[in-house]
Amino acid sequence: MIKVQMQDFDVGTELSAMTRDNHSIGGQGCFVGLVRDMAGDKKISEMALEHYPGMTEKQLKKIEEEALSRWPLEGVLIIHRYGRLKPGDQIVLVATTSEHREAALESCHFLIDWLKTKALFWKMESGKSGESWVQASDKDEDAASRWDGNAP
């Protein structure tokens, strides 16, 4: 399931909703991304997340389908926020369920790596020195390409 939303989410509520009625699930993997208060050596007071309404959801759906085709999963949940966020705020939740832990943990890792470089979001950080767009990092690109053609 894909949710692109401005409002915050409750991790506990979201995780238990995924497993409540499915007792073949033996494991759940989960990643929560948060806004940090530092970018390099710069102090951050706010982060604004821009997205491409319509296409962002479509692209996330494709990423979800890729995970479902690679691992035996019972469920996938991606919640990604947009709008203005403060340090400490939750940005993203990725959760996966499976019969066993390997598929749940690996697919969760895969999803957040692909989200970083393939999901249609752009971050702008604000601090004392003004506003600046976050630059895409080679490290994130390497992390995503690690999964290229790498079915389990």
Add this chain to the structure above:
Amino acid sequence: MRLLYFGWVRTQIGISGETLEPPAEITDVRTLVEWLKKRGESYRVALEDLTTIRVAINQEMANLDATVSSEDEVALFPPMTGG
């Protein structure tokens, strides 16, 4: 043609989107971008380095050689930084 700009492409050009009618000889993304760059300094700077520009046509990722027509929604943006 509906054009959309995101991230620093948007802030550099100064608008989030516009509807334009490129001349008939504009048939792919590369020639479209070259044509846009002639619209002004803000476009020229935003689209100067094509290695940092990503493209979507009708909400599907595309490359610079992809064909475009006047019916299309074309989005230009920098590499994504989500997650």
